[in-house]
Amino acid sequence: xxSHGSSAPAMMNPAQMEAVQHLHSPCLVLAGAGxxxxxxxxxxxxxxxxxxxxxxxxxxxxAAITFTNKAAAEMRERAKSLIGAxxxxxxxxxxxxxxxxxxxxxxxxxLGLKPQxxxxxxxxxxxxxRDAGGTTDxxxxxxxxxxxxxxxxxxxxxxxxxxxxxxxxxxVAARVMKLYEERLAAYQAVDxxxxxxxxxxxxxEHEHVRKKWQKxxxxxxxxEYQDTxxxxxxxxxxxxxxxxxxxxxxxxxxxxxxxRGATLDNLKKLPQDFPNLRVIPLEQNYRSTSAxxxxxxxxxxxxxxxxxxxxxxxxxxxxxxxLLECDNEEHEAERAVAHxxxxxxxxxxxxxxxxxxxxxxxxxxxxxxNHQARPFEQALRRANIPYKVSxxxxxxxxxxxxxxxxxxxxxxxxxxxxxxxxxxxxxxRGIGHQTLGTLGxxxxxxxxxxxxxxxxESLAATLSARALGSLHEFGRYVNDLEHRARHTFGGEDAKLxxxxxxxxxxxxxxxxxxxENEKVAAARWNNVLDFVDWIAxxxxxxxxxxxxxxxxxxxxxxxxxxxxxxxxxxxxERNADQNVVTLSTLHASKGLEWPHVVLAGINEGSLPFSRxxxxxxxxxxxxxxxLMYVGITRARLTLVISALKRRKKGxxxxxxxxxxxxxEMKLGEGGPKEDPREKLRRLREELxxxxxxxxxxxxxxH
DNA sequence: AGCTTTCAACTTTTT
DNA sequence: GTTGAAAGCT
Numbered sequence: 001x002x003s004h005g006s007s008a009p010a011m012m013n014p015a016q017m018e019a020v021q022h023l024h025s026p027c028l029v030l031a032g033a034g035x036x037x038x039x040x041x042x043x044x045x046x047x048x049x050x051x052x053x054x055x056x057x058x059x060x061x062x063a064a065i066t067f068t069n070k071a072a073a074e075m076r077e078r079a080k081s082l083i084g085a086x087x088x089x090x091x092x093x094x095x096x097x098x099x100x101x102x103x104x105x106x107x108x109x110x111l112g113l114k115p116q117x118x119x120x121x122x123x124x125x126x127x128x129x130r131d132a133g134g135t136t137d138x139x140x141x142x143x144x145x146x147x148x149x150x151x152x153x154x155x156x157x158x159x160x161x162x163x164x165x166x167x168x169x170x171x172v173a174a175r176v177m178k179l180y181e182e183r184l185a186a187y188q189a190v191d192x193x194x195x196x197x198x199x200x201x202x203x204x205e206h207e208h209v210r211k212k213w214q215k216x217x218x219x220x221x222x223x224e225y226q227d228t229x230x231x232x233x234x235x236x237x238x239x240x241x242x243x244x245x246x247x248x249x250x251x252x253x254x255x256x257x258x259x260r261g262a263t264l265d266n267l268k269k270l271p272q273d274f275p276n277l278r279v280i281p282l283e284q285n286y287r288s289t290s291a292x293x294x295x296x297x298x299x300x301x302x303x304x305x306x307x308x309x310x311x312x313x314x315x316x317x318x319x320x321x322x323l324l325e326c327d328n329e330e331h332e333a334e335r336a337v338a339h340x341x342x343x344x345x346x347x348x349x350x351x352x353x354x355x356x357x358x359x360x361x362x363x364x365x366x367x368x369x370n371h372q373a374r375p376f377e378q379a380l381r382r383a384n385i386p387y388k389v390s391x392x393x394x395x396x397x398x399x400x401x402x403x404x405x406x407x408x409x410x411x412x413x414x415x416x417x418x419x420x421x422x423x424x425x426x427x428x429r430g431i432g433h434q435t436l437g438t439l440g441x442x443x444x445x446x447x448x449x450x451x452x453x454x455x456x457e458s459l460a461a462t463l464s465a466r467a468l469g470s471l472h473e474f475g476r477y478v479n480d481l482e483h484r485a486r487h488t489f490g491g492e493d494a495k496l497x498x499x500x501x502x503x504x505x506x507x508x509x510x511x512x513x514x515x516e517n518e519k520v521a522a523a524r525w526n527n528v529l530d531f532v533d534w535i536a537x538x539x540x541x542x543x544x545x546x547x548x549x550x551x552x553x554x555x556x557x558x559x560x561x562x563x564x565x566x567x568x569x570x571x572x573e574r575n576a577d578q579n580v581v582t583l584s585t586l587h588a589s590k591g592l593e594w595p596h597v598v599l600a601g602i603n604e605g606s607l608p609f610s611r612x613x614x615x616x617x618x619x620x621x622x623x624x625x626x627l628m629y630v631g632i633t634r635a636r637l638t639l640v641i642s643a644l645k646r647r648k649k650g651x652x653x654x655x656x657x658x659x660x661x662x663x664e665m666k667l668g669e670g671g672p673k674e675d676p677r678e679k680l681r682r683l684r685e686e687l688x689x690x691x692x693x694x695x696x697x698x699x700x701x702h
Numbered sequence: 703a704g705c706t707t708t709c710a711a712c713t714t715t716t717t
Numbered sequence: 718g719t720t721g722a723a724a725g726c727t
Contacts, residue, residue, distance in 0.1 A: 067716070067717080068716065068717080069716090069717085095716085095717065096717080097716085097717045098717085100717095119717090121717090122717090139721095191717095192716080192717045193717090195717070196717095227716095256714080257714085257715080257716085259713085259714065259715090260714085260715065260716080368713070368714075369712075369713050369714070370712085370713080370714085371711085371712050371713090371718090372712095374718080585713090585714065585715090586714080587713090587714045587715065588714090588715080606713095609713055609714080611713090623714095627714080649710095649711095
């Protein structure tokens with residue numbers, strides 16, 4: 001069961017309504033877990049399309065920005081069911097990064113960027129850094145990558161990074177960053193951080209571009225605002241302009257991405273930067289029982305509060321939160337699975353013939369770190385219970401798909417050197433290390449891309465006739481393929497072209513050659529064929545059945561589709577909604593919900609995570625506590641917290657103290673005393689009082 | 703010395 | 718399930 005399984009109320013509550021109707025000034029919606037924030041965003045979009053002061057916008061004048069493609073797709077889906085396919089199709093609903101791509105493709109030339117620049121993924125960046133930093137050590141390169149990314153997220157360039165570098169390590173990283181910047185500029189390539197940083201630079205330095213976008217985007221809505229980093233906030237400010245109007249939706253208590261640059265400063269600064277900001281807390285939760293919410297509120301109450309907010313629900317007290325103490329990891333897995341089995345049997349008795357209540361997809365096990373999934377996988381397999389582990393390798397991370405993406409990127413942008421290297425050597429075609437080394441040197445000397453260097457006259461002097469022949473043959477083939485890809489439109493023709501290409505480069509053979517196990521090779525080839533189908537589908541042209549209507553989609557060329565690939569990282573619909581138990585990290589569980597949840601391994605050292613004792617700052621503890629809060633609020637009906645007594649360490653078992661967060665939940669305190677009817681009346685009164693208070697204070701910031 | 707084998711440890715993750 | 722380090726083998 002995924003993100004919008006909660007029983008949504010027929011009517012919006014007063015706070016939601018206020019958030020939707022507030023149109024004349026910037027608005028911060030503090031959306032507690034399960035408080036219906038997507039509903040608020042989509043209804044606000046619908047409101048903005050209607051006539052009235054502050055509204056009456058065209059769909060293209062509204063931007064809704066999310067963090068993941070998945071969230072964007074869901075948002076579009078919800079918007080579509082509210083305002084129809086026609087209007088929703090024109091809305092700008094996308095991630096920060098795809099918005100960045102849009103800005104750069106349209107106006108990036110002001111920064112000296114070709115419109116068909118390529119976007120590097122993390123692996124490309126690693127290999128460039130290895131090269132630029134003169135090391136073969138992947139770990140070192142990754143370390144630089146991490147450091148550089150954090151700097152970029154703070155809006156620093158290499159010279160600024162160098163001047164504020166504190167250690168020798170950082171100084172070296174800053175120097176490598178300088179080389180890295182030069183490489184990217186030469187390649188006409190950008191990394192993911194640039195997709196925020198460069199649009200920011202573009203809007204800062206070029207007034208006409210800034211004016212253009214500020215004029216076009218009359219209302220910007222930002223989802224998961226607590227996850228924005230410094231550059232994203234700056235970009236938002238530039239997009240909306242001095243007295244711009246926007247709606248930020250977020251929850252300070254669910255900020256769990258500080259380690260990758262997200263900063264709560266953006267929430268703190270909002271009331272200062274926009275004095276007429278209206279803050280609207282959404283505190284009614286439509287997801288969880290009171291017992292679960294009480295535990296969640298108790299835990300998060302230990303953190304210093306940016307904004308006051310206490311979740312409540314009228315879904316009843318529910319089952320008490322249970323605590324499970326286990327000897328070790330295996331025992332914990334056994335008990336958790338046994339708990340699911342017996343619990344499900346009870347449910348089967350209670351709701352015979354209602355599979356929606358008893359499906360395995362109602363159950364989830366959440367933990368801090370990926371490796372904790374293992375014992376649970378084993379236990380579930382032993383019990384013959386189907387499961388899925390979220391956050392596994394994505395389709396686009398598979399080597400065979402990356403190979404093909406490398407080719408496509410090269411077709412889109414001949415100057416994409418990492419793509420060139422990948423394509424030229426996969427499959428092997430007589431272009432080896434030696435040849436590429438020489439070519440690279442040559443290209444570096446003349447400051448041209450590898451592809452450009454390929455066809456220069458003077459290259460012949462430096463290479464053997466055979467090597468040169470292989471290179472030229474490759475170059476000619478790429479040119480030819482590019483030409484064909486540019487002029488092939490629509491799914492059917494695209495598929496033919498792609499299959500022909502795979503045959504030309506003997507890719508299937510390459511897979512079988514590189515893999516001893518035939519089954520594995522066959523699985524890989526299957527992935528390749530899936531990929532071909534997927535591209536073909538995106539080329540459009542076929543008749544699509546859309547809610548009873550048949551429409552012909554616009555035909556795109558293979559090149560058009562290839563251009564957009566690096567931004568799309570999931571074949572979302574592939575294995576959605578299977579009837580299986582979910583195993584997930586707490587991080588990956590944000591935004592999702594299940595009727596029955598086990599939080600596993602809730603011990604000091606795991607949650608809060610620490611390497612050694614006492615090596616953790618108060619800020620880190622606070623973020624870990626928010627992680628616990630996120631975990632608790634995933635559960636709708638029942639919640640089990642499980643802790644270990646002993647943990648395996650080498651051959652020995654060591655004591656594993658339970659997490660401090662367990663005590664903070666204060667289980668057993670403040671149970672149900674009120675008569676349910678009495679309670680309902682109290683809640684109604686509270687609601688009315690709150691609405692009144694909100695109406696009185698124009699701006700409120702705590 | 704250089705290779706293989708074994709053993710333990712393992713943050714969180716998107717674009 | 719994978720990777721890196723340390724011990725063991727030739």
